[in-house]
Each structure stands twice: as C-alpha cells, then as structure tokens.
Amino acid sequence: MKKALSLVIFIIFSIILASVENKVKADICHEGLGNCNQCDERCKAKHGPTAQGDCNNIYQICTCNYDCGPPPPAPPRRQCSGGTGLCDTKCGNPCCNLSCARKYPGGSGFCDNSLGHTLLCQCQYPC
Incomplete structure (x- = not known):
C-alpha cells in the first residue's frame, strides 16, 4: 500500500512539475x-x-x-534643437510652443531669455 501511495504522489508531482515547466518556456x-x-x-x-x-x-x-x-x-529617439525666431511678448511660451509644433513634427518650445532682453523661441523635436 505504501509503495502504491508513493507512486501516486510521484506521478502527481511529475504532472505538476511538467505543467509548470511548460508555462515557463x-x-x-x-x-x-x-x-x-x-x-x-x-x-x-x-x-x-x-x-x-x-x-x-x-x-x-x-x-x-x-x-x-x-x-x-x-x-531612444534623439532630440534636436531649432528655433522660430523672436517670442511674442504678449503670448510668450504658448505661442512659441505652437510655432514649434507647426514647424517641427513632434516639436515643443519655450521662450529663452539667455541673451539678455531678447526672447528667442527655442524648439526641441525628435530627429
């Protein structure tokens, strides 16, 4: 009886192991x-x-x-930079962003004042 029970447990264990192995592959x-x-x-x-x-x-x-x-x-896609000229002082970043999106597919932009009092519209776009 013990041998038969051990054999049944072994068979059940083998079936479980085989089904888990198939899921891993x-x-x-x-x-x-x-x-x-x-x-x-x-x-x-x-x-x-x-x-x-x-x-x-x-x-x-x-x-x-x-x-x-x-x-x-x-x-990863590379990012390139460009520009669309001067920023509109009344509209600012929203207009610059729109201008970049029109000029460069997937582009976005912001007004950059690193040149002193001149605001330039800087664009970034995937290239």
Missing part, C-alpha cells in the same frame, strides 16, 4: 520576411538578438523565428 512565433537577402540580420533587427532567421532554399523565403512576447524596446 516561451512560445516560438514565426513571421515571413519575404526574400532571403540578409534574412538573419533583418530578423534580429526586427525581433531582437535572440531571433533566428531561416531561409528556405527551395522557395527563397525568409522565415523569422522569435520568442513570443513583448517586442524589444525601441531605441
């Missing part, structure tokens, strides 16, 4: 990337360094295999 996703030119490089660029590009030599089609899950974070 990441699923593999596949995406077609067209022709085979630089297949592995394009796959890694799109889905991260652990992705693997595989070229089907018969059909010349690139398949990208990668861990399913959130994509790798995008590289």
Whole structure:
C-alpha cells in the first residue's frame, strides 16, 4: 500500500512539475520576411538578438523565428534643437510652443531669455 501511495504522489508531482515547466518556456512565433537577402540580420533587427532567421532554399523565403512576447524596446529617439525666431511678448511660451509644433513634427518650445532682453523661441523635436 505504501509503495502504491508513493507512486501516486510521484506521478502527481511529475504532472505538476511538467505543467509548470511548460508555462515557463516561451512560445516560438514565426513571421515571413519575404526574400532571403540578409534574412538573419533583418530578423534580429526586427525581433531582437535572440531571433533566428531561416531561409528556405527551395522557395527563397525568409522565415523569422522569435520568442513570443513583448517586442524589444525601441531605441531612444534623439532630440534636436531649432528655433522660430523672436517670442511674442504678449503670448510668450504658448505661442512659441505652437510655432514649434507647426514647424517641427513632434516639436515643443519655450521662450529663452539667455541673451539678455531678447526672447528667442527655442524648439526641441525628435530627429
């Protein structure tokens, strides 16, 4: 009886362990990337360094295999600076901000008085 009970406990433990192990393993996703030119490089660029590009030599089609899950974070965007001229003394920062947004996509601005009495509209925008 003790041997049978031990065997049942062992089987239950094995089933639990196997189900937990399957949850830990990441699923593999596949995406077609067209022709085979630089297949592995394009796959890694799109889905991260652990992705693997595989070229089907018969059909010349690139398949990208990668861990399913959130994509790798995008590289930070650089910020560039520009300007739109003098600030309107009556409107100030709101007008400067609007002017920067019109001139530079995603831009924002502020009035800068670091040159003494002259207010210049300084802009920052992604580039």
